[in-house]
Amino acid sequence: MNSEPGDKKNEAEQIELLKQMVKEAAEAFSKVDKAETIRLVSHLDADGLSSAAVIIKTLIRENRKYCLSIAPQLTEEVAIQLAAESYQYYVFTDLGTGQFGLLRKHLAANGKKVFILDHHHIQGESAAENMVHANPHLAGIESSREISGAGVSYLFSKALSEKNKDLAHIALIGAIGDMQEDNGFSLLNKEILADAKAAGTLKVITGLRLFGVQTKPLHKVLEYSSEFPIPGVTGSESAAIQFIQQLGINPKSGNGWKKLTDLDDGELVRLATGVVLQRINEKSPESIIGPVYILKHEVDGSPLRDAREFATLLNACGRLGKASVGIGACLGDRKCKEEALRTLGDYKQQISGSLMWYEKALKSNGTLSSSQKKSIILENGMVIINAEDNIMPTMIGTLASIVAKSNGFQPGTFVLSLARAPDDFTKISLRLAGEKLVKGEFNLMELLTTIAATVGGQAGGHHEAAGAIIRTEREEEFIAAAKHHLAARRIEEKITAPEAAAVTPVITP
Numbered sequence: 001m002n003s004e005p006g007d008k009k010n011e012a013e014q015i016e017l018l019k020q021m022v023k024e025a026a027e028a029f030s031k032v033d034k035a036e037t038i039r040l041v042s043h044l045d046a047d048g049l050s051s052a053a054v055i056i057k058t059l060i061r062e063n064r065k066y067c068l069s070i071a072p073q074l075t076e077e078v079a080i081q082l083a084a085e086s087y088q089y090y091v092f093t094d095l096g097t098g099q100f101g102l103l104r105k106h107l108a109a110n111g112k113k114v115f116i117l118d119h120h121h122i123q124g125e126s127a128a129e130n131m132v133h134a135n136p137h138l139a140g141i142e143s144s145r146e147i148s149g150a151g152v153s154y155l156f157s158k159a160l161s162e163k164n165k166d167l168a169h170i171a172l173i174g175a176i177g178d179m180q181e182d183n184g185f186s187l188l189n190k191e192i193l194a195d196a197k198a199a200g201t202l203k204v205i206t207g208l209r210l211f212g213v214q215t216k217p218l219h220k221v222l223e224y225s226s227e228f229p230i231p232g233v234t235g236s237e238s239a240a241i242q243f244i245q246q247l248g249i250n251p252k253s254g255n256g257w258k259k260l261t262d263l264d265d266g267e268l269v270r271l272a273t274g275v276v277l278q279r280i281n282e283k284s285p286e287s288i289i290g291p292v293y294i295l296k297h298e299v300d301g302s303p304l305r306d307a308r309e310f311a312t313l314l315n316a317c318g319r320l321g322k323a324s325v326g327i328g329a330c331l332g333d334r335k336c337k338e339e340a341l342r343t344l345g346d347y348k349q350q351i352s353g354s355l356m357w358y359e360k361a362l363k364s365n366g367t368l369s370s371s372q373k374k375s376i377i378l379e380n381g382m383v384i385i386n387a388e389d390n391i392m393p394t395m396i397g398t399l400a401s402i403v404a405k406s407n408g409f410q411p412g413t414f415v416l417s418l419a420r421a422p423d424d425f426t427k428i429s430l431r432l433a434g435e436k437l438v439k440g441e442f443n444l445m446e447l448l449t450t451i452a453a454t455v456g457g458q459a460g461g462h463h464e465a466a467g468a469i470i471r472t473e474r475e476e477e478f479i480a481a482a483k484h485h486l487a488a489r490r491i492e493e494k495i496t497a498p499e500a501a502a503v504t505p506v507i508t509p
């Protein structure tokens with residue numbers, strides 16, 4: 001969203017408009033008889049699980065009964081199944097906007113009452129009888145950085161009762177999961193951050209924005225720092241150890257390795273300075289230092305203490321079919337937290353497995369003749385990865401994100417990935433290399449919607465990350481259409497050699 005000084009008033013009006021919308025939704029919801037069981041449906045990513053956690057806690061506090069489902073995609077089949085259930089009241093969080101027409105047709109038109117708390121882009125219709133729709137886009141707010149699905153759910157929850165302000169930190173975990181945190185929060189996320197601080201659930205410290213600091217040894221953290229690469233250090237374990245030693249820091253403590261959290265203040269300053277100097281030729285060397293979000297009720301040294309890692313843990317739970325464990329972890333259940341941590345381990349294995357498959361497929365591509373079917377197509381500023389059954393459909397977006405973020409591809413390269421889902425569906429993800437480029441210039445959701453429509457598929461998502469679902473039998477047709485449309489939109493003339501595309505196996509949400 002534009003933040004020119006002249007737009008300030010307009011911005012305040014938009015925020016007011018959204019809050020009014022949420023308040024009306026909460027008022028309508030308050031009128032629902034407490035004997036009714038609320039049918040809750042949410043998305044399976046970190047934002048979706050955070051949204052579900054906020055709403056569940058709210059419903060429990062209101063003495064309401066609920067039944068929850070987590071859906072990777074809200075397809076027409078899912079809508080039909082939901083409609084066949086005996087519930088009268090449905091709440092959709094972090095999804096629903098993109099399927100508004102389907103929900104109207106199958107649920108609202110049959111007299112069921114539908115609440116949608118979402119932040120995805122409006123596609124077609126957005127208002128109908130029996131439908132209560134709260135979405136920042138309806139107030140003119142772009143919501144790729146400004147507010148998440150969990151944020152909208154939180155505002156709804158807070159409108160129902162001020163005492164739900166102690167759930168603000170969960171909304172921020174959702175926002176972080178949706179990559180809305182960019183060296184700080186903006187707009188509504190900023191207000192939610194103030195609520196979390198006031199509630200005492202979260203504190204913000206300034207530090208090195210490295211991933212895994214609560215759990216991994218310091219040298220491993222530096223080795224894997226792909227979001228903020230440290231030249232000469234990232235990618236090499238021995239270089240990372242040497243770098244730490246050169247700063248006058250002993251990388252070891254006793255028999256083990258030191259973690260960032262083990263460093264004293266002097267060492268922290270030397271490390272921060274050293275890292276920034278090492279990055280001096282990068283575009284913004286100091287961007288590696290910034291806000292770190294600490295969940296105060298989690299114990300020191302637990303990966304759950306860093307909100308960014310918590311978001312990754314939720315992604316892991318959602319993508320590996322343990323959504324309820326993730327939600328339980330959000331709500332503070334100890335057993336759920338333990339299992340969520342185990343799931344995080346499994347998830348990391350899945351990711352490295354996906355990356356291994358990708359790199360192997362990339363290598364074997366070169367040995368195939370032109371008539372043989374390639375699982376990875378590299379041409380015209382695009383990478384098309386057709387994993388078929390080799391990668392879980394819930395992991396294909398993660399793979400596309402990692403490939404897009406790996407330094408091997410020029411900014412502007414499209415990364416399109418496909419994997420088989422149950423019932424003869426194929427799940428698709430679209431990302432663009434060079435994140436900053438996407439802002440304002442590209443709308444991946446629109447682009448993917450156009451491509452998917454050519455084979456009767458459905459798409460959704462955001463400007464910078466889009467997903468779609470098509471029938472598997474139309475994969476080839478889809479890929480042909482994708483080549484055509486992506487080539488027409490490409491920015492760069494040529495794509496870098498695949499050997500440069502080797503990716504660092506780090507975990508990104």
Ligand SMILES: [Mn+2]
Nearest residue numbers: 047094149178
């Ligand atoms: Mn979301």
